[in-house]
Amino acid sequence: xxxxxxxxxxxxxxxxxxxxxxxxxxxxxxxxxxxxxxxxxxxxxxxxxxxxxxxxxxxxxxxxxxxxxxxxxxxxxxxxxxxxxxxxxxxxxxxxxxxxxxxxxxxxxxxxxxxxxxxxxxxxxxxxxxxxxxxxxxxxxxxxxxxxxxxxxxxxx
Numbered sequence: 370x371x372x373x374x375x376x377x378x379x380x381x382x383x384x385x386x387x388x389x390x391x392x393x394x395x396x397x398x399x400x401x402x403x404x405x406x407x408x409x410x411x412x413x414x415x416x417x418x419x420x421x422x423x424x425x426x427x428x429x430x431x432x433x434x435x436x437x438x439x440x441x442x443x444x445x446x447x448x449x450x451x452x453x454x455x456x457x458x459x460x461x462x463x464x465x466x467x468x469x470x471x472x473x474x475x476x477x478x479x480x481x482x483x484x485x486x487x488x489x490x491x492x493x494x495x496x497x498x499x500x501x502x503x504x505x506x507x508x509x510x511x512x513x514x515x516x517x518x519x520x521x522x523x524x525x526x
Contacts, residue, residue, distance in 0.1 A: 497523075
């Protein structure tokens with residue numbers, strides 16, 4: 370029992386920065402991590418006599434990764450290639466190039482945006498009218514919730 374205080378002091382000095390051993394290299398974060406997480410060989414975990422207690426089928430198992438299928442080639446999504454392909458029928462005539470450019474870069478995005486917004490506005494208008502007039506569970510719950518909160522229900526059309 371009298372060996373306990375010196376043993377505790379020695380353990381404390383070995384596990385902390387209280388050791389007086391000079392270091393030639395500066396301390397790094399790797400050094401700190403290696404002190405916090407000791408490697409298996411430092412505690413005899415990796416000894417050969419420990420392997421005798423573990424099944425050899427586990428230790429000698431060689432995992433073979435299945436071969437990967439090759440990925441398909443990536444499509445060329447650059448703007449320049451598709452633009453040049455659409456200009457091929459123009460045959461170098463400047464006004465045809467201008468018409469194709471206006472069609473592809475101005476008119477088509479404008480038509481797509483207007484069409485998309487018309488669909489959204491139509492959906493909102495239709496949904497607003499159906500929201501409270503329906504007989505489904507959702508409409509009944511919505512009318513109940515508006516009544517509980519004393520909100521004014523929209524007039525039925």
